[in-house]
Amino acid sequence: MITRRLQYELAGQVTGPILMALENYRLQRRRRKHAPKDHPFGPPIACSRKMKDLMSIYYYQGRWADGAVPVAWISSGFPVELMRPFGFYAVYPENHGALCAARHMMPDLAAVAEEAGYSQDLCAYARTDIGSVLSGKTPLGRMPRPDLVAACSNICQTVLYWFRTIADHFGVPFFILDTPYVYGDFKDHHLDFVADQLEELAVVARDVSGRHVSDEELDRVNRTAKEGARLWGECLDVSRHRPAPWTAFDQFFHMAPVVTLRGTEDCNAYYRELLDELNDRVARGIGGIKEERHRLLWDNIAIWPKLRELSWLFASNGFNFVTATYTNSWRESVPLWDLDDRVGSSAKMLSNTLLNRDLRNRFRLMRELISDFGADGVVLHSDRSCKPYSVGQYDLKEAFTRELGVKVAVIEADHADPRQYAAEQVENRLQAFMESFQ
Amino acid sequence: MGRTTIIEQQQRHGRKVMAVLPIHYPKEMLTALDILAVELWGPPGPPRGPDVGRIQPYVCAIVRNALAFLAAGGADRVDGLLFPHTCDSIQGLATQAPDFGGWGKAVFRYLHPKGDERPSARRFVRRELEHLAVDLETFAGKPLRPDALRDAIELHRRIRELRLRLADRRAFLDMTDRELYTLLRRGEFLWPEDHLAELETAVAGLRDEPVQRGVPLMLTGIVPEPMAIFDAIAEAGGWVAADDYAGLGRRLLRDEPRLRDDPFDTLVDLQFAGPPCPTRTINQTRRLEHIEGELERSGAVGLVIHEVKFCEPELFDVPLIRRLMAERGTPVLYMETELEQELSGQAVTRLEAFVEMQAPVRLEVR
Numbered sequence: 001m002i003t004r005r006l007q008y009e010l011a012g013q014v015t016g017p018i019l020m021a022l023e024n025y026r027l028q029r030r031r032r033k034h035a036p037k038d039h040p041f042g043p044p045i046a047c048s049r050k051m052k053d054l055m056s057i058y059y060y061q062g063r064w065a066d067g068a069v070p071v072a073w074i075s076s077g078f079p080v081e082l083m084r085p086f087g088f089y090a091v092y093p094e095n096h097g098a099l100c101a102a103r104h105m106m107p108d109l110a111a112v113a114e115e116a117g118y119s120q121d122l123c124a125y126a127r128t129d130i131g132s133v134l135s136g137k138t139p140l141g142r143m144p145r146p147d148l149v150a151a152c153s154n155i156c157q158t159v160l161y162w163f164r165t166i167a168d169h170f171g172v173p174f175f176i177l178d179t180p181y182v183y184g185d186f187k188d189h190h191l192d193f194v195a196d197q198l199e200e201l202a203v204v205a206r207d208v209s210g211r212h213v214s215d216e217e218l219d220r221v222n223r224t225a226k227e228g229a230r231l232w233g234e235c236l237d238v239s240r241h242r243p244a245p246w247t248a249f250d251q252f253f254h255m256a257p258v259v260t261l262r263g264t265e266d267c268n269a270y271y272r273e274l275l276d277e278l279n280d281r282v283a284r285g286i287g288g289i290k291e292e293r294h295r296l297l298w299d300n301i302a303i304w305p306k307l308r309e310l311s312w313l314f315a316s317n318g319f320n321f322v323t324a325t326y327t328n329s330w331r332e333s334v335p336l337w338d339l340d341d342r343v344g345s346s347a348k349m350l351s352n353t354l355l356n357r358d359l360r361n362r363f364r365l366m367r368e369l370i371s372d373f374g375a376d377g378v379v380l381h382s383d384r385s386c387k388p389y390s391v392g393q394y395d396l397k398e399a400f401t402r403e404l405g406v407k408v409a410v411i412e413a414d415h416a417d418p419r420q421y422a423a424e425q426v427e428n429r430l431q432a433f434m435e436s437f438q
Numbered sequence: 439m440g441r442t443t444i445i446e447q448q449q450r451h452g453r454k455v456m457a458v459l460p461i462h463y464p465k466e467m468l469t470a471l472d473i474l475a476v477e478l479w480g481p482p483g484p485p486r487g488p489d490v491g492r493i494q495p496y497v498c499a500i501v502r503n504a505l506a507f508l509a510a511g512g513a514d515r516v517d518g519l520l521f522p523h524t525c526d527s528i529q530g531l532a533t534q535a536p537d538f539g540g541w542g543k544a545v546f547r548y549l550h551p552k553g554d555e556r557p558s559a560r561r562f563v564r565r566e567l568e569h570l571a572v573d574l575e576t577f578a579g580k581p582l583r584p585d586a587l588r589d590a591i592e593l594h595r596r597i598r599e600l601r602l603r604l605a606d607r608r609a610f611l612d613m614t615d616r617e618l619y620t621l622l623r624r625g626e627f628l629w630p631e632d633h634l635a636e637l638e639t640a641v642a643g644l645r646d647e648p649v650q651r652g653v654p655l656m657l658t659g660i661v662p663e664p665m666a667i668f669d670a671i672a673e674a675g676g677w678v679a680a681d682d683y684a685g686l687g688r689r690l691l692r693d694e695p696r697l698r699d700d701p702f703d704t705l706v707d708l709q710f711a712g713p714p715c716p717t718r719t720i721n722q723t724r725r726l727e728h729i730e731g732e733l734e735r736s737g738a739v740g741l742v743i744h745e746v747k748f749c750e751p752e753l754f755d756v757p758l759i760r761r762l763m764a765e766r767g768t769p770v771l772y773m774e775t776e777l778e779q780e781l782s783g784q785a786v787t788r789l790e791a792f793v794e795m796q797a798p799v800r801l802e803v804r
Contacts, residue, residue, distance in 0.1 A: 118757055123750075157526050193551070197558050391526070
């Protein structure tokens with residue numbers, strides 16, 4: 001235990017940072033040797049390297065987390081800020097699925113799950129993660145074994161089935177945080193149910209971690225988490241300027257800390273630095289793409305394996321995604337976050353996610369984003385792997401066209417499975433969409 | 439009599455009619471308020487209108503067909519629509535149809551908790567039932583009387599008891615599977631007392647000696663559609679000895695909760711009393727134990743996993759069920775059917791081959 005803890009701390013504070021420094025040095029040397037390629041983007045965001053370091057060290061440290069600290073595998077909508085004070089190292093299977101997809105490892109890992117009987121019709125993140133768990137293969141080198149698996153239904157019910165499968169595989173406790181779907185306004189008895197479960201979670205977290213945590217400590221981390229989400233929201237809001245200093249494709253990467261490290265000072269420090277840089281780019285008129293002629297809203301999860309191709313396609317035609325419902329999700333509840341009512345406001349925030357509320361709310365939110373960010377078009381990613389995000393998109397398309405007069409395109413794809421991406425079909429559709437702006 | 443006739447007949451008796459999406463809901467409460475529940479499992483067959491295109495083809499056909507049916511006016515005869523919180527897609531339909539077109543009458547939702555029974559979930563179910571009761575009272579135009587609710591609980595308990603007797607004594611029932619499942623599925627739209635009368639007639643027809651001959655099978659899945667699956671099994675020489683379909687076997691209770699003074703407490707007990715169903719995200723170990731128990735009780739020699747395409751809650755359990763069956767040495771046939779289409783020739787051939795392969799095993803068992 002002591003040796004393991006030492007390895008864990010060394011990885012986070014000594015070996016991890018050293019390895020990152022060496023990697024950065026190697027990359028700098030390589031860049032010096034090669035002339036920069038012509039591209040349609042603005043200058044790279046300098047903070048990106050720091051974000052990569054932050055996340056790489058976090059993942060690297062995770063290799064030694066089990067046995068050193070309690071480990072929880074949790075869903076992206078789970079309140080990590082309520083787990084962190086108990087000393088949990090948090091693993092996000094969804095982030096891991098996205099990482100595998102971006103690194104083009106998804107098909108091989110999914111094949112392992114499919115071979116074990118998991119249908120190709122199931123969420124690609126789930127298949128990727130289950131394949132990773134079954135094969136032991138991961139781009140992270142090693143994933144720490146969980147002591148607890150916990151999922152919140154506020155993004156989908158798929159995470160409940162998927163995480164239950166993982167908990168069952170490892171033979172560890174599985175905690176469900178069930179957030180009743182919100183049709184219209186919040187209902188008191190729904191919020192009370194979520195609050196009740198948060199009290200149950202505190203007991204489970206205490207029992208699994210063996211650690212008693214004071215209200216003061218919970219409040220302190222909660223305060224830090226709120227500040228992180230607020231800073232992330234400020235970073236997003238900078239894109240109201242023209243040209244927007246970054247793109248939603250950039251945001252897809254930079255959102256990692258607010259999802260994973262929310263509630264830590266490292267997360268907040270990072271977003272302060274990013275915010276300064278974005279504001280500086282605004283002051284100097286630097287855009288996320290070289291020539292921003294049209295501004296778009298992206299709906300649904302990123303198409304991770306095709307992010308590069310799609311960002312090039314749009315940027316080279318002068319289209320910038322200035323806002324996205326996906327990246328907005330980690331800031332939308334900040335106004336509901338009451339530091340004097342940790343449990344009550346957490347219950348409300350957890351219930352308030354985009355995917356836990358009805359289509360009217362989604363339409364209202366997207367209309368606000370379109371207005372606030374001056375978007376003149378919308379791309380709806382109809383995501384085969386994410387039914388709750390995708391059901392209703394054709395109706396939203398009709399409503400946006402009819403009521404707002406904005407141009408809307410729907411593309412059929414998948415957030416992780418490249419086998420569900422018909423490049424020619426998607427590009428033809430998008431070319432036609434972009435031509436309609438001329 | 440078909441659904442339309444039944445609906446009109448019940449409305450003439452002054453009853454309200456509620457279309458109900460799958461799967462789990464407090465039917466006792468509707469009965470106590472004189473509301474006829476008519477379950478909407480799609481309906482199966484080709485989509486009834488162009489609105490099917492409003493939902494992506496990678497979403498389960500129960501939901502896509504339901505939207506097409508509602509938007510085409512197929513359910514206009516009923517007075518309201520109830521959406522239990524079954525899965526992401528039904529949850530989405532519960533906002534899409536009322537908010538973006540397809541349904542303009544009264545809408546109700548019943549959000550049952552996910553996961554195993556725990557104190558918070560019991561408290562939530564209780565309050566969710568109380569809220570639903572208030573909404574349904576307005577809809578029905580009458581108060582929910584405790585004695586009426588107790589009577590309805592007793593009526594549905596009696597129905598489950600008879601259905602369970604038919605399930606347990608299936609071998610002694612001189613009906614084809616198609617006939618039996620047609621009878622059982624009439625419970626999806628008959629007034630409960632009328633369904634009870636039909637069940638009593640069927641139970642009275644139970645023989646003293648087994649009449650079912652052939653290979654006994656167990657089926658699991660969401661809904662037995664297309665029903666031609668039963669004809670294919672029969673023609674191949676098999677019969678359904680047990681089922682774990684969400685709308686059928688998973689509604690039977692082997693341990694009925696005792697009646698409580700407060701009928702709402704009984705409804706809460708009933709919410710957690712059913713066999714494990716993945717749509718409620720129940721512990722997988724319990725689900726496997728249940729399937730294994732049903733196999734042993736019924737003497738079924740093979741398991742047919744019969745899924746509707748794109749049904750996520752069901753699909754996640756399939757590998758574990760397969761693994762358990764492999765460990766037991768119980769043969770498994772996995773079939774995915776399209777709700778919109780007839781049973782394919784390929785599916786019939788696979789069923790035939792599966793049943794034929796189990797025949798020697800059956801002889802050994804007997």
